[in-house]
Amino acid sequence: MAETSQLIQHIESFVDSSHSPGQQAASLEAIASLLKNDQLTIETLVREMEGYLTTTDNIIRARGILLLGEVLVHLASKPLDDAPIHSLIGFFMDRLADWRALRGALVGCLALMRRKSSGGMVSGNDAKAVAESYLQNLQVQSLGQYERKLCFELLESLLERYPNAVASLGDNLIYGICEAVDGEKDPHCLMLTFHIIEVLSRLFPDPCGPLASFAHDLFEILGCYFPIHFTHPKVEDANVKRDDLAKALMLAFSSTPLFEPFAIPLLLEKLSSSLPSAKVDSLRYLSDCTVKYGVDRMAKHGEAIWSSLKDAVFTSVDSVLSFNPESLEGLDLPENEIAAEALSLLQKLIVQNTKMFLDLIVGDEDIKMIFNMISSYETYHEIPPQSKQRLHAVGRILSTSAKASTLSCNRVFECFFSQLMNILGLSVRNSSGHPSSDEGILISKRCNHGALYLSIELLSACRDLVASSETIPAASAHTEETWKYLLQNFSPSLTMAFCSAFICTSEDTHNADMYFGVKGLLILATFPGGYFLIPKTVFERILVTFVSIVNVDYSNTLLWKLALKALVQIGLFIERYHESEKELSYLGIVVERIVSLASVDDFSMPFTLRVEALLEIGTSGQSYMLKVVQGLEGTIYANLSKVHGSTNSAEIVTQLLKCYSNKVIPWICCAKGLEDVLLHFAINIWNQIENSMVFHATQTKERGVLDVMMKAMKLAVASCSVEKQNIIVQKSYSILSSSTSFPLKELFLQEGFQIAQVVDDSSIRDEWILSLFAAVIIAVHPRTHIPNIRPMLYLFMITLLKGNVAAAQALGSMVNKLGSGGQTSSDCTLEEAMDIILNSSLWIFHNDRSPDIQAKMTVVHDISCTSLQIHAIVGLAWIGKGLLMRGHEKVKDMTMIFLQCLQPSGVADISHQEKSVSENSYELDLHHSVMKSAADAFQILMGDSELCLNRDFHAVIRPLYKQRFFSTMMPLLQSLVMKSEPLSRPFLFRASAHIIMDTPLIVVLSDTKKIIPMLLDGLSALSNDILDKDVIYGLLLVLSGILMDKNGQKAVSDSAHTIVNCLIDLIQYPHMMLVRETAIQCLVAVSGLSHARIYPMRMQVLRAIIKALDDPKRAVRQEAVRCRQAWASIASRSLHS
Amino acid sequence: MVSGLINANPVVYEKKERQVRSIATIPDEYAVEPIDQQEIFDHIRDIKDPEHPYSLEELKVITEDAIEVDNERSYVRVTFTPTVEHCSMATVIGLCLRVKLMRSLPSRYKMDIRVAPGTHATEAAVNKQLNDKERVAAALENPNLLDMVDECLAPSYG
Structure with missing residues (x-):
């Protein structure tokens, strides 16, 4: 009983139009779920609702019927017996006559019509009866848009699901449909009507059947929609796009050959229109109709179609041919939609009726x-x-x-x-x-x-x-x-x-x-x-012609490019079609000749062109690339032995190695399965180095060779798998230990070893080998095994003190990856390594160790104590970066060393030593450079490097490591600045500036309040020295980032006054235009802060800006005009007061 | 005041392509880029005509060639051409040009704003009015006039 009263309540709430749509929907859900869970049968529901369904009150009756219909929509997948379905469809069918409650009846009919066969369907007879009632009772075009849509959906499902039942209605049905769709304008409904006509035509395929007599009328209704002209203002709202409509109409057009006498003349007429979209549509429709109407019907229009089509092509094709190398394969004319559609129609016509159309073309x-x-x-x-x-x-x-x-x-x-x-x-x-x-x-x-x-x-x-x-x-x-x-x-x-x-x-x-x-x-x-x-002789003749152009005619750029491009295309073609005979000719004639270009010592042809030709040919196929790589490597090795002495060879090697690392290695990485090539490359380079013993003084050219070689080596090693990296490391280690004068053995034996005791007599060649070895170490994977880590550490430590940055980077990579790759057999743990590094480097900064060692170092290496310290700091910075990235706590020790160097006490230590070592009169100056490099160490720590310790070189990177470092270091630096002496303050600012600049802006933004004072002090403290200009610019960019951000603006609002003062000073910054420009842009941003904060500064800013109007640089003046306007308009009409 | 527009149907010309200045590959930080014709033109080209939604450039009231500038002597002369001879807006246009340049150029500059000879009925009077400091200052005291000027200048602060 309780259920019944609840049910009544739900029905009441749905039927009552005073309830909100939300409530109505909720009660509908409730009733539907009762039915779904079998707590209520459909019969009971109908019995309970009897009053609502039969009342004479139009509104309540309409709501009641709608409720029943909607409930049936919800029950679409619930199995029902035939009896209730029969009586329900009977009811709704009757109700179609009740125009005041039509929506419910339509929803109900539609829900029943759409039922799947598994859950009980409406019988064929019932469907026919629905169709009859529909045709008799509904005046579709007099209804509203939503009801019309429902009507069309009902008609569509009748035609699609009960074709046989409705087909028996014959003429009556077709007439009814004509009447229903005539004059429809809504895009949604049109989509349905076009589809209805398409289905209808399929229903009566017989050329003499009932449709034949109506074809003219039906086409008259359809024809007026062509071409679709769609002016719905908001396309997104409608969900129906012009193309959808055009497509649906096209299917309706081509649905029956009976439309042919009407459709083709109409389409031909519209083809001559000047509207491009109409032309394109006509051509598309004609294509579709050609296929669907068949040969016989199309034949009589042949001539007319040909002449219109010819006109369309003649007038739409472009008159400018492009002679670019890119258009060799593909179209040399710009793509034109009309021409493309017309030609595709022509193709269909020719396929369908070859003789007739070719006669037309031939006789044209x-x-x-x-x-x-x-x-x-x-x-x-x-x-x-x-x-x-x-x-x-x-x-x-x-x-x-x-x-x-x-x-x-x-x-x-x-x-x-x-x-x-x-x-x-x-x-x-x-x-x-x-x-x-x-x-x-x-x-x-x-x-x-x-x-x-x-x-x-x-x-x-x-x-x-x-x-x-x-x-x-x-x-x-x-x-x-x-x-x-x-x-x-x-x-x-x-x-x-x-x-x-x-x-x-x-x-x-x-x-x-x-x-x-x-x-x-x-x-x-x-x-x-x-x-x-094409006979072999002809094919080879063509290849020879092209190759000779590439070899000789390099001064004619276009011809050269065209010929090269053509060769590449031929190569690609051979790959694609597996033309084995042609491949042989191609390899013999083209690839060999081109590859030989790399090695020929004839310098008439520019080198860049040769390299370009090589690479282009290589990229056309894997087998060719292998040949090209061979040739390339051969030339590199051949010239490598001559590098020392011949600047020309050095130039060639540099170029080739650059091309190798920029083009070849990425291509090989993409190609997959060619890793061996890289392995061989690395091994061969090592072999070459081992064999060539002649190394002269380090010239700048040769320095360049070493740099590019290191880069190529890094990239090659990084792209190899761990196993192959192991091979390379072994090879390079054996060369390092066997053919250099480095005392590796001694390093290995000595336990309590002192770096300074090593008498260094390494040659330039040794240095090359070591740098190259460092490159290998930088690029390896954490799982790759590195032999004898301990002596390696010492060796790198020694070399980094001589200023070899690669050694420092290698050390950084080692500590970054050590022990993290799951390798257990490592002979040295990270902690041990760190102990070695810290113990053997710290003495440089302590004065309790014997100064004579230092003296010895400086004498041996012929460098001053200061540069020794600087090298040590740079080295420690790279090592620290390695630690920082993996999130190791020892990085703190490193940063403590740097901070010590930045503080007066730390400096005092060092200066004390210096006095005792050499009576240097430039004492203050020397401090500065040490302190400066200590500050710059933070840049190394925080900055992203392309040379090492990045993703490509398999570095271990802990997420958010920058953020963490930023939040630990900034408070420390802030307190140090408070206590610092004037001498060290600029360097502390420089250090913190590096940290702020390289931290992601979003992190800085979250901490703006604390950072801003530091940032502003930094800006004003550093603005005196020209050497700090890049730092100034970096800081300004951070500041402008803060000022552009909404939260940042809120945070800086209190310190607006200080910011403005600082920016006004920077407007006159003489050393860098970008600084002035950015400072003015920042001022514009400040003018957006709250009025009360900035108004007092207005006159001050305007006075400063007027000076900037006379800035030597145009960009600055432009910004100044904008800024002046922004500040002047804070209080309008006061510009001239 | 005449009701209706003075020139109801002006000829609208195409805008000139903005010239991109060639930037030296290695910019010299301390090189001076003097104020030149093009820079002055860039300042004033987008000023809106007082009675049409077109810029002065589009109406060919000003052209780049009609600007004379001497950076050394801090002197600039702008000659503008009203669209019709009897245009009563000529003074407003002149005032806009003057105000915009006053706000954009360093204070050392002396400005001379003129109507092109033979293009306006009361040429001498307009020229006198535009180059009289007192009268310009007085005009800018007038809130309605200043609003009008500001409205015309708004698009030129792009």
Whole structure:
């Protein structure tokens, strides 16, 4: 009983129109869930609702029926018996006559119609009865948009789900549908109506059936929508796009051949319209209709279609041909939608009715005229633009026709190809009999460009035809096909013609000559099917021609580029079609010759071009790349031995190595499976280094060689797998220990070792080897095994003290990766390594150790104590970076060393030593450089480096390490600044500036309040020294970032006054334009702060800005004008007061 | 005041392409870039015409060639061409030009704003009015006039 009262309550709340839509929906849900859980049967519900369904109150009855309908929508997947379905559909069917409560009835009918067969469906008879009631009772066009949509949906599901039941209604149904859809305008409803007509046509396919008599009326309704002109203001709202509508209408148009007498004339008429979208649509519709209406019906429109289509192509094709190397393969004309659609229609028509359309094309007067026209102009650029357009149009038409089928290709070749050959003055004689007799003779006169263009179009069309057909011609059985016969006969003489096109060196050589020549040869060379169509001699002749252009004609940029591009295309083609015979020729003629370019000592050809040619050819296929890489490496090794002494070789090696690391290594990494190449490269470089013993003094050129070699080595090693890295490390270690004078053995044995005791006598060669070894260490994976870590550490420590940064970076990488790769057999743990490093480096900064060691160091290395300290600091910074990135706590010890150096006490220690070591009068100056490098150590710590310790080189990176360092260091630095003396203050600021600059802005923003005083003090403290200008700029960028951010603005609001003062000082900053510009931009941003804060500063800012209006730099003046306006308009009308 | 527009249907010309100044590959930090014709033109080209939603450049009231500038002697002369001879807006346009340049150029500059000879009915009077300090100052005291000027200048602070 309680349930019943609850049910009544739910029904009440839905029916009562005073309740909110939310409540109504909730009660609907509740009722539906009761039914779903079988707590309520449909019969009970109907019985309970009887009053609502039958009352004479129109509103309540409408709501009641709607409730029942909506409930049925919710029960779509619940199985129901036939009996209730029958009685429900009967009820809703009746209600269709009740126009006041129509929505509910429609929803109910639709819900029942859409039921799946598994859960009980409406029977065929019932469906027919619904259709009858629909046709009798509904005046669709007089209803509102939503009801209309429901009506159409109902009609659609009747037609789709009960075709047989409704088909029996015959004429009545078609008439009813005509009436219902006539005059519809809503896009959603139109989508449905178009689909309804499409389904309807499928229902009555019989050409003499009931639809035949209505076809005219139905098409009249449809036709007025074409072409779709869609002016809905907000496309997003409608969900229906113009293209959807156009597509739906197209399907309706082509749904039955019965529309043909009406549709085709309409489409042809609209094709002549000047509206581009109408043209495109007409062509698309025609294509679709062609396929669907069939040959017989289309045949009678053939001529009309051809003439309109020809016009469309003639007027839409572009008149400018592009002669870029990029357009060699692909289209040389810009893509035009109309032309493209027209040609695709032409292709369909030709496939459908080859004979008729080819007769039309062959007999066409316009095409004949063009053929006459081309023979009257010799060169391409003489042809007037309009004729050019027509020429291109004919080219496209012929190419499309040839592409359509083998049959059409034969016909086109028969009629046009020989004609073209005649214009070009070519004959068959060259190929038959003794081809060699005429081979050497080039056609002396310039070829007719128009004819060349058309033959290229034809050739490329039949090449595409061959490539697309499954059966590649292999046997001579196909020779009877005309085009093949013609092609075989003419190919040698055509090759001549194309060659002569760019070889004839008349004074007015035009781009067209080269382009047509190269393109023609390229097409001939890329005919699939081995040497069947194009003989081997011809193919090789083409390759030789191109290669000789690449070798010789480098001064002619366009021709050179075209030829190279063509060679690449041929290479790609051979890869794609697995043409093994051609591959042999290609390797022999092209790849070998090009690869030899790398090694030839002839310097007439610019080196960059040679490298470009090498790489381009290499990228066309894997096997070619391997050859190219071989050649490249060969040249590198050959020149490497000569580097010392010949600046030329050094130059070559530098170039090649750069190209290797920038182009080849990335390509190999993408190609997969070529890792061995990199392994061999690295090993071979080591072999070369081992064998070459002659090393002279370090010249700048050679320094460059070392740098690029290190880069290439790093990249090569980093791209290898762990196993291969192990091999490389082993190899390099053995070379390092065997062929250098480094006392590795001693280092290994000595336990209580003192760095300073090592008498250093390493040669330049040793240094090379060590740097290269450092490069390997930098790039390896954490899991890679590094032998004898302990002596390595010592060795690197020694070298870094001499100023070798690579050694420091290698140390940083080692401590970054040590023990983190899961390797257990390591002979040294991270803690031990750190102890070694700290113990052996700290003495530099302590005065209790014996100063004579230092003295010894300085004497041995011939460097001053200060630079020793600087080197130590740089080294420690890289090591610290390694630790910081992995999040190790020892980084604190490092930073403590730096901070000590920054403080007066720390400096006092050092200065004390210095006095005792050398009576240096530049004492203060020396401190400065040490302190400065200690401050810059923070830049190394925080900055991202490309050289080492990044993702590419497998560094261990802990997330948010910068943020963590920032939040621990800043308070410390702040308190140090408080206590500091004037001498060390700028350096403390410099250090903190580096930290602030390299921390992500979002982190700084969260801490703005605390950072701002530090930042501003830094700006004013550092603004005196020109050397600090980059730091100033970096800090200003952070400040402007803060000022641009909403939260940042809130945070700085209190310190607006200080910020403005600081910025006003920087407006006059003399050393860097960007600083002045950014400072003014910051001031503009400040003017957006709260009025009360900034108003007092207004006059002060304006006075300062007026000076900036006379700044030497234009960009600054521009910003100043903007800034002045921004500040002046804070209080309007006061600008001139 | 005349009701309706003075020139109801002005000819609108195309805007000139903004010239991109060639930037030296290695910029010299201390080199001086003097104020030149183009810079002055960039300051005033986007000023809106008082009665049409077009810029002075589009109406060819000002052109780059009509600007004379001598940075050494701190002197600039702008010659503008009203669209019609009897244009009563000429003084307003002149005032806008003067105000914009006053706000954009260093204070050392002396400005001379003129109507192009033979393009305005009361050329001499307009020129006198535009170059009289007292009268310009007085004009800017007038809140309505100043509002009008500010409105015309607004687009030029892009």
